[in-house]
Amino acid sequence: FNQNSNRLRIAMQKSGRLSQESQALLGSCGLKINLREQRLIAHVENMAIDILRVRDDDIPGLVMDGVCDLGIVGENVLEEESLQRQLDNEPCDYAVLSRLNFGGCRLSIAVQQESAYDGPASLNGKTIATTYPRLLNRYLKQQGVQARIVTLKGSVEVAPRAGLADAICDLVSTGATLEANGLKEVEVIYRSKAVLIQRKDLADAAQLKLINTLMPRINAVMQANE
Ligand code: PRT
Ligand code: ZN
Structure with a gap:
């Protein structure tokens, strides 16, 4: 080379x-x-x-x-x-x-299916796991939300069930992965x-x-x- x-x-x-x-x-x-x-x-x-x-x-x-x-x-x-x-x-x-x-895919925030979600403010004080901390941080700032970001390079979708996070911010295409992990998509923060x-x-x-x-x-x- x-x-x-x-x-x-x-x-x-x-x-x-x-x-x-x-x-x-x-x-x-x-x-x-x-x-x-x-x-x-x-x-x-x-x-x-x-x-x-x-x-x-x-x-x-x-x-x-x-x-x-x-x-x-x-x-x-x-x-x-x-x-x-x-x-x-x-x-x-x-x-x-x-x-x-x-x-094509979207970067979305998802929470556990049974958890109450009523807009971005619901994320205040929560912990969110993601592979995209800078994109998530930009979104949270724009929304005036104070949340803790945990960076994971893989297995983000299991973080809530594992007790590592309250929510996730991950790539979605069909939504099947979220569904299989008991999560619901609540905000799209970036389209790619x-x-x-x-x-x-x-x-x-x-x-x-x-x-x-x-x-x-x-x-x-x-x-x-x-
Ligand atoms: O090894 P390397 O680092 O090169 O690959 P990688 O494993 O990091 O990336 P890879 O190959 O998974 O994805 C490469 C790129 O494809 C991403 O950066 C996106 O731009 C694009 N892309 C499009 C996706 C998806 N669709 C996608 N659905 N990347 C990942 N996913 C994953 C998502 O993370 C989740 O685990 O698929 C799952 C969700 O899919 P659905 O269909 O169940 O919603
Ligand atoms: Zn990669």
């Missing part, structure tokens, strides 16, 4: 909810990708592009730090990282090239889709030209799928 090569570097999720559709999108744009299962980097055979396959959580930082030129990631992960970096005074610039038509982002200071003429070639193809694929 040569830092100085002028091949365009695109970061995408290695395995998870976004990986298949990210791969399919790039494939539809004409990229011939030779993905060998365990490889971090895949070279595109017919264009000056390398694909980096990483955890979705790493994608915003790779782009904001200029290590990758483009990235495909959920807005939920992007916005959370962005808020955290602003707080830490770390680089957090990027440009959104396209909002994609997959990876996958986005294609670019690092802000990209200046290489060949790379910019390549992006200009790719964008109409990406937009055409998005429109065809509508």
Whole structure:
């Protein structure tokens, strides 16, 4: 992996909810990708592009730090990282090239089915478990709610039953996970889709030209799928 090569570097999720559709999108744009299962980097055979396959959580930082030129990631992960970096005074610039038509979900607050809920003020003094503390904190501030945030990287939906929290703030798509855990959705605090982002200071003429070639193809694929 040569830092100085002028091949365009695109970061995408290695395995998870976004990986298949990210791969399919790039494939539809004409990229011939030779993905060998365990490889971090895949070279595109017919264009000056390398694909980096990483955890979705790493994608915003790779782009904001200029290590990758483009990235495909959920807005939920992007916005959370962005808020955290602003707080830490770390680089957090990027440009959104396209909002994609997959990876749709919402970040919602849920409480136990039997608990009384009467608007955000009901959360005052409560403990809320989430993987998205910065997005949740922003929402609570906007609502003037004082609650304690517990950050969990996984198994958020079991926190209330385990006695770790009164409520959760987690991603929802069908609602089946909430239901299976005896929870009800009470507030949607953020709506997310996958986005294609670019690092802000990209200046290489060949790379910019390549992006200009790719964008109409990406937009055409998005429109065809509508
Ligand atoms: O390993 P890596 O860190 O890369 O992956 P990950 O496990 O962190 O993420 P992954 O693959 O689960 O999700 C990647 C992205 O997909 C998320 O950041 C969202 O942008 C998007 N996405 C879309 C979702 C969902 N829908 C979704 N339903 N991410 C997670 N979920 C989970 C949710 O957390 C809950 O556990 O699915 C469950 C709820 O689903 P329903 O259908 O039961 O409501
Ligand atoms: Zn992740």
